[in-house]
Amino acid sequence: MLKAKNRLGLIFFPAFDWAISPTHPERQERLLYTQDQLIEEGVFDIPGIKEYKPDLATIEDVERTHFCFPDVRSILTESHLVSAGGAIKAARLVMEKREDRAFALVRPPGHHAMKVVHGSRGFCNINIEAVMIEHIREHYGRKRIAIVDTDCHHGDGTQDLYWHDPDTLFISMHQDGRTLYPGSGFIDEQGGPNAIGKTVNIPLPPETSDEGFLYVLEKVVLPILDDFKPDLIINSAGQDNHYSDPITNMRFSAQGYARLNEILKPDIAVLEGGYSIQGALPYVNLGIALAMAGVDYSYVREPDFERESVRQEPEVTQYIKKLSKEILERYYRAGDFVMRGMPGNYMVRKKSIYYDTDGIRENQVESVMVCDDCAGVLKIETISSVNPLCLGVEVPLGSCDRCRSEGYRILEEAREKGKHSHIQLIDRMGREYLRF
Amino acid sequence: MLLGIDVGGTHTDVVVVDARGVRAAAKVVTNHENLFESVNGGIAAMLREVDAAGIERINLSTTLSTNAIVENTIEKVGMLVSAGPGIEPASFTIGDQYHRIEGALDHRGAEILPLDEKRLEKAIAACRKAGIKAYAAVSKFSTRNPAHENSMREALAGSADFITQGHAISGNLNFPRRIATAYYNSSVWRIYNRFADAVEKALGEYGVRASVNVLKADGGTMPLAVSRLLPVETILSGPSASVMGILALCDIGVDSVVLDIGGTTTDIAVFASGGPLIEPDGIALNGRNTLVRALRTRSIGIGGDSLLRVEGGEVRVGPERLGPAVADGGVLATLVDAFNRLGADAHGNTEASARAMEDLAKKNGMNGEELARRAVERATAFIKSSVDEMIAEINERPVYTIHEMLEGRRIAPERIYVVGGPAEAFRKELARAFSLEVTVPRDYAVANAIGAALARTTMSIELLADTEMGMLMIPELGVSREVPASYTLEEAGEDARRYLIGHLGKTAPGERVQAEVVHAASFNMVRGYHTAGRNIRVRCQVKPGILEKYEKGVRGTC
Ligand SMILES: [Zn+2]
Ligand SMILES: [Zn+2]
Numbered sequence: 006m007l008k009a010k011n012r013l014g015l016i017f018f019p020a021f022d023w024a025i026s027p028t029h030p031e032r033q034e035r036l037l038y039t040q041d042q043l044i045e046e047g048v049f050d051i052p053g054i055k056e057y058k059p060d061l062a063t064i065e066d067v068e069r070t071h072f073c074f075p076d077v078r079s080i081l082t083e084s085h086l087v088s089a090g091g092a093i094k095a096a097r098l099v100m101e102k103r104e105d106r107a108f109a110l111v112r113p114p115g116h117h118a119m120k121v122v123h124g125s126r127g128f129c130n131i132n133i134e135a136v137m138i139e140h141i142r143e144h145y146g147r148k149r150i151a152i153v154d155t156d157c158h159h160g161d162g163t164q165d166l167y168w169h170d171p172d173t174l175f176i177s178m179h180q181d182g183r184t185l186y187p188g189s190g191f192i193d194e195q196g197g198p199n200a201i202g203k204t205v206n207i208p209l210p211p212e213t214s215d216e217g218f219l220y221v222l223e224k225v226v227l228p229i230l231d232d233f234k235p236d237l238i239i240n241s242a243g244q245d246n247h248y249s250d251p252i253t254n255m256r257f258s259a260q261g262y263a264r265l266n267e268i269l270k271p272d273i274a275v276l277e278g279g280y281s282i283q284g285a286l287p288y289v290n291l292g293i294a295l296a297m298a299g300v301d302y303s304y305v306r307e308p309d310f311e312r313e314s315v316r317q318e319p320e321v322t323q324y325i326k327k328l329s330k331e332i333l334e335r336y337y338r339a340g341d342f343v344m345r346g347m348p349g350n351y352m353v354r355k356k357s358i359y360y361d362t363d364g365i366r367e368n369q370v371e372s373v374m375v376c377d378d379c380a381g382v383l384k385i386e387t388i389s390s391v392n393p394l395c396l397g398v399e400v401p402l403g404s405c406d407r408c409r410s411e412g413y414r415i416l417e418e419a420r421e422k423g424k425h426s427h428i429q430l431i432d433r434m435g436r437e438y439l440r441f
Numbered sequence: 442m443l444l445g446i447d448v449g450g451t452h453t454d455v456v457v458v459d460a461r462g463v464r465a466a467a468k469v470v471t472n473h474e475n476l477f478e479s480v481n482g483g484i485a486a487m488l489r490e491v492d493a494a495g496i497e498r499i500n501l502s503t504t505l506s507t508n509a510i511v512e513n514t515i516e517k518v519g520m521l522v523s524a525g526p527g528i529e530p531a532s533f534t535i536g537d538q539y540h541r542i543e544g545a546l547d548h549r550g551a552e553i554l555p556l557d558e559k560r561l562e563k564a565i566a567a568c569r570k571a572g573i574k575a576y577a578a579v580s581k582f583s584t585r586n587p588a589h590e591n592s593m594r595e596a597l598a599g600s601a602d603f604i605t606q607g608h609a610i611s612g613n614l615n616f617p618r619r620i621a622t623a624y625y626n627s628s629v630w631r632i633y634n635r636f637a638d639a640v641e642k643a644l645g646e647y648g649v650r651a652s653v654n655v656l657k658a659d660g661g662t663m664p665l666a667v668s669r670l671l672p673v674e675t676i677l678s679g680p681s682a683s684v685m686g687i688l689a690l691c692d693i694g695v696d697s698v699v700l701d702i703g704g705t706t707t708d709i710a711v712f713a714s715g716g717p718l719i720e721p722d723g724i725a726l727n728g729r730n731t732l733v734r735a736l737r738t739r740s741i742g743i744g745g746d747s748l749l750r751v752e753g754g755e756v757r758v759g760p761e762r763l764g765p766a767v768a769d770g771g772v773l774a775t776l777v778d779a780f781n782r783l784g785a786d787a788h789g790n791t792e793a794s795a796r797a798m799e800d801l802a803k804k805n806g807m808n809g810e811e812l813a814r815r816a817v818e819r820a821t822a823f824i825k826s827s828v829d830e831m832i833a834e835i836n837e838r839p840v841y842t843i844h845e846m847l848e849g850r851r852i853a854p855e856r857i858y859v860v861g862g863p864a865e866a867f868r869k870e871l872a873r874a875f876s877l878e879v880t881v882p883r884d885y886a887v888a889n890a891i892g893a894a895l896a897r898t899t900m901s902i903e904l905l906a907d908t909e910m911g912m913l914m915i916p917e918l919g920v921s922r923e924v925p926a927s928y929t930l931e932e933a934g935e936d937a938r939r940y941l942i943g944h945l946g947k948t949a950p951g952e953r954v955q956a957e958v959v960h961a962a963s964f965n966m967v968r969g970y971h972t973a974g975r976n977i978r979v980r981c982q983v984k985p986g987i988l989e990k991y992e993k994g995v996r997g998t999c
Binding site: 007 | 524526527528529530532533545547548549551553581582614615616617618722730837838839840841842843844846847962964965966967969970971972976
C-alpha cells in the first residue's frame with residue numbers, strides 16, 4: 006500500500022469561477038484537468054497526504070507586504086485573497102507542524118507582482134509567496150527564507166520585493182530574458198546595497214531540458230542554499246518550463262519537475278505559471294505532489310513524452326556549465342561586483358515598469374538607506390498612468406532605530422509638503438500599516 | 442403495507458408499517474452462519490401478524506456482503522487493470538489474480554496507448570487456469586471512455602460467470618477506489634445472488650408479491666434486481682437504517698446531529714437542513730477506500746458496555762468492551778452501571794450496578810457516585826469533542842470556487858437526536874454539554890427497522906459532455922452518445938434529470954422520485970485564443986428520503 010514518507014498538505018484551489026478574461030490563459034479551465042488527474046490517481050486518499058481549504062488572506066496581510074495604490078481593494082479581487090490565503094494556509098500547516106510539507110496548488114499566480122502595485126502584470130496582482138512569507142515572519146518570527154523560483158519567466162516581482170532583504174535569498178531559474186517576458190533576470194542582478202548577493206539569477210538558454218535544470222540545481226542552487234542556511238525553502242513552482250508549454254521554449258518534463266522537488270526538498274511549494282493545461286499541468290502537478298510526499302513517481306509521464314525529442318543539445322549543455330561557474334563565482338564574490346555606497350546615505354534606483362496585463366505604465370524612484378544594522382528604510386515615489394504621484398515608506402523588520410525614525414521623518418515631511426496623492430506607511434517594527 | 446428488515450450484528454429487527462403507523466414488530470437473534478434464516482425468520486414472524494397479500498414493498502438491510510468481505514469468505518476474482526502512466530498500479534494490488542494490461546486513456550478519455558490484446562489474453566488464460574469465474578475489469582479514466590473496459594469484457598466472453606466493469610459502478614473519478622470497488626463487487630456477486638434467490642423463493646412460497654428493495658449505505662434503497670448486479674452497494678448499510686429511522690420518526694428541519702449509542706460504539710451522523718449528509722467520495726471497508734456512496738457517519742468507541750477504569754486518578758471510559766454491564770449480569774463495571782448509580786435511567790439489576798461502582802470506587806479512593814459522575818462526564822465530553830471535530834471537518838471541507846469560499850454554508854447544529862440503549866440515560870448530560878435541545882424518539886427500539894422500511898430509492902449519476910469531442914457520457918447508465926457543438930449546460934441538466942428519472946421508472950416503477958441537480962459546471966475549452974468547445978459536468982441525484990405515504994403514520998412519536 007502507498008504511504009507518504011513526508012506528511013504533505015495539499016491546498017487545491019482551482020478558482021473555477023474566475024478568469025482574467027474568457028480566453029485568457031489564466032481562466033477557469035486552467036486546473037480542471039489537473040484536478041481530474043489528481044482525483045483519478047487517488048492522490049488525496051494516500052495516507053499522509055491531506056487536502057485543505059485555503060485561508061482568506063486579509064487586507065493587512067497585503068498591506069504588510071505591498072504598497073498598493075490607490076488602495077488594496079482597488080488593485081485586487083477576492084480571488085487574489087483566496088490564492089494568497091492558500092499559500093498562507095500552506096505556511097501555517099508547516100509552521101505549526103501539522104504537516105511536514107505543503108503544496109499550494111492555487112491560482113491566480115503572483116511572482117510578477119512587485120513591491121508597488123498599481124494593477125496586474127504578468128497575470129499577477131499581488132505576490133502570493135511574499136504575502137505568505139511576511140505572514141510567516143509576522144506570526145512565527147523573523148525567519149531566514151530561501152525562495153527558489155522555477156517558473157520559466159524571471160520572477161521579477163519577487164526579486165523586486167526582496168531586493169533589499171538580507172534575510173531572503175531569492176534564486177530564479179528561468180528562460181534567458183533576451184528571449185522571453187519580462188526580459189530581466191540577468192546574472193548581474195544580485196540584490197541591493199544591504200542584501201548584496203541575496204538575489205541569484207540563473208538565465209537558462211532556450212531548449213534547456215531536464216539535464217540542464219538538474220545540473221544547475223546540483224551545481225549552483227544547492228551549494229548556495231548550503232551557504233545561506235535558510236530556515237525554510239520555498240519553491241515558486243511555475244510549470245511553464247514544460248516542453249509542451251505554449252508561451253515558452255524549454256524542454257523540462259514532469260519527471261524533471263518531480264526530481265527537482267525530490268532533490269530541493271522545499272518545505273512549501275506554491276504554483277505559479279504553467280499554461281499547457283492538458284498536456285503538462287496534470288502530470289507535472291502529480292509529479293511534484295508525489296515527490297514532495299516521498300511517494301514513488303517513476304511512472305508519471307506525459308502521454309506524448311518522447312525522450313529523444315526533449316534531449317538537450319551539446320551546445321546548450323556547454324553553455325549551462327560555463328554559466329553555472331560564473332554564477333557561483335559571482336555569488337561568493339558578490340561584494341566585488343555590486344557598488345554599495347556609504348552607510349547613512351541613500352542609494353537610488355529609477356525604474357520604469359509596464360503592467361502588460363492591465364496596460365499600465367509606472368515610473369518609480371526607489372531610495373534605500375545604506376545600513377550596516379538592518380535592511381534599511383525604503384522610500385518609493387511612484388507615478389503611473391492610473392495614479393498621480395504616490396509615496397511608499399517602509400520601516401523593515403529588524404529595523405535599526407535610525408532607519409525607523411528616518412522612516413517617520415520622511416513620512417512627516419511628505420505629509421507637510423502634500424505633493425503625493427496617496428501615502429502608505431509600512432512599519433514592520435510597530436506593526437503599523439497606515440494610509441494618508 | 443411495508444415490511445422492513447434490518448439484519449444487525451446481534452439482532453435482526455423486523456417491522457410492518459402501514460399508513461397509520463407500526464402494525465407489527467419483532468426482534469430475532471441474527472444467525473451469522475445463515476443470514477437468510479434470520480431474514481426468513483423475520484418475515485415469518487410478521488406474516489403471523491399481517492396478511493401476506495397486503496404487503497406491497499419489502500426493504501431489506503443485510504450485512505451479507507460486508508461480512509463476506511471482512512471475514513474474507515469471498516470468491517476469487519480475476520482483476521484486470523489497465524493503468525497507463527501515473528502512480529505505479531502495483532500499489533493498488535488486490536487479490537492474488539491482479540493482472541496489469543498495458544494501455545492508456547487520458548483525462549479526457551482519448552486513447553494514448555491501445556490495450557495490449559496479447560497481454561489481456563494471457564491474463565485471462567492464467568485466471569482460467571486458476572479456476573476463476575468472476576472478474577473485474579478496470580481502466581484508468583474509464584468513466585471518460587469505457588472502450589478498454591469494454592474490450593476486456595469482450596475478451597472474457599465464455600470465461601466469466603460475472604464481470605464488473607469499473608465505469609458501471611460510479612461515474613466518479615478515482616482509479617484506486619474503482620479497482621477496490623469492482624473487485625469487491627465481483628467477489629460477493631455469487632454469494633449475494635444465492636441469498637437473493639433464497640429470499641425471492643421464500644417470498645414466493647409465502648405468497649408475498651411485494652417489490653423487494655435492498656438498503657444501501659447512502660440511506661436509500663435499490664431494487665433487488667439492481668442489487669444482483671451491484672451487491673457491493675449493500676455494504677455498511679447499518680447506519681443508514683438508524684439514520685433513516687430517525688428521519689422517519691422525527692420531523693427534522695434544521696441542522697442536527699444524530700447519535701446512535703450502542704453497546705460498544707456510538708455512530709454520529711449529521712443533518713443539514715433536515716437531510717443527512719453524504720460522504721463525498723465513498724465509504725472505506727476493510728482498509729480500502731471504495732466508490733460506494735454512503736451517509737457521512739463516524740463511529741467512536743463509547744457505548745453502554747464501555748469498560749470503566751481508573752488510571753492515575755483519571756476515570757477512563759472505553760473504548761474496550763469486555764462484556765455486558767454488571768446490571769446485565771456482567772462482571773466489570775461499565776457506563777450503564779455508572780448511569781444506574783446516578784439513577785439516570787434504571788436498567789437491569791440496579792443494585793448490582795451500585796455494588797460494582799462502590800467496589801471500583803473504593804479501590805481508587807473515591808466514592809461510587811463521584812466515580813459514576815466522572816465516568817458519565819468523561820463519556821459525554823468525548824462524544825462532544827468527536828461531534829465538534831466532525832462538524833469542523835465538514836465546515837473545513839475544500840471548495841473550488843470563489844463563491845463557495847466566500848458564501849459557503851456552514852453547518853451549525855441546533856438539535857441532537859439520540860437513539861440506542863443508553864439514549865434516555867444520556868439525555869440530560871448531552872443537553873448540558875452541547876447546550877442544545879436533545880430529543881430521544883419514543884419508538885427508537887425499532888427505529889432502525891422503521892428506517893429500513895421507509896427508505897426510498899436513491900441514485901446518483903454523473904453526466905460529462907465534451908462538445909469539442911462531440912460526446913456525452915453517463916457511465917452509471919451506460920449512456921454514451923453524440924452531442925452537437927451547441928450543447929449547453931442547461932440541456933445537460935435537463936438530460937441528466939431525464940435519464941435518471943427514465944432509468945428509475947424502469948427499475949423502480951411506481952415510486953415517485955425527484956431528481957435534483959447537485960452540481961453543474963461548464964468550462965470553456967480554449968485552444969490558442971479560441972473557444973474550441975465546452976466541458977460540461979453535471980451530477981444529478983435522487984437523495985435519500987422517506988416514503989411519503991407512510992411518513993405520517995410513524996411521525997410524532999419523537
Ligand atoms: Zn511563468
Ligand atoms: Zn538601519
